[in-house]
Amino acid sequence: MRTPFYRQFGASTLDGKLRFSVYLPGPGEFARGGPARIAELRVVGSFQGVPWDLASAPRLAPAAFGGGTRYQVELPLPSAGFHEYRYHVTFENGERRYVSDTCCKYGGRESENSAFVVGGSTPADHPIQPLTPRRPARQLVIYE
Secondary structure, three states: OOOOHHHHOEEEEEOOEEEEEEEEOOHHHOOOOOOOOEEEEEEEEOOOOOOOOHHHOOEOEEEEEOOEEEEEEEEEOOOOEEEEEEEEEEEOOOOEEEEOOOOOOEEOOOOOOEEEEEOOOOHHHOOOOOOOOOOOHHHOOOOO
16 A cells, blocks of 8 residues: 555654654645745754754755655654654755644644654553443433
């Protein structure tokens, strides 16, 4: 089965690696606006050795992809748990800003952070108990 286009982006923990991937459409894929003019894209967060340290934040490398540009980096899988992150964008004119991940799987706890989970449980770890039987209609009181 083919993965939907949008599911290829954001933070993912596949094949024992942590992958961050961002897609920016090319000029032929939108009606207004212009090029993004991104000089550098980094990801900062609680998953880093020194949490939220911009100086050591991994840089996402740009590459042509599907008519636009994909920025991506693969990292070793961090410890199990709930991890928050944001992207730090530096534009060609020197402007900098933090942005959330529009393709994140989870929202963070604060500051519009994005998040991902390493580890967790499977459905078999937490079986769902059946609901108690419904009452027969004749035992219900209906108000109009």
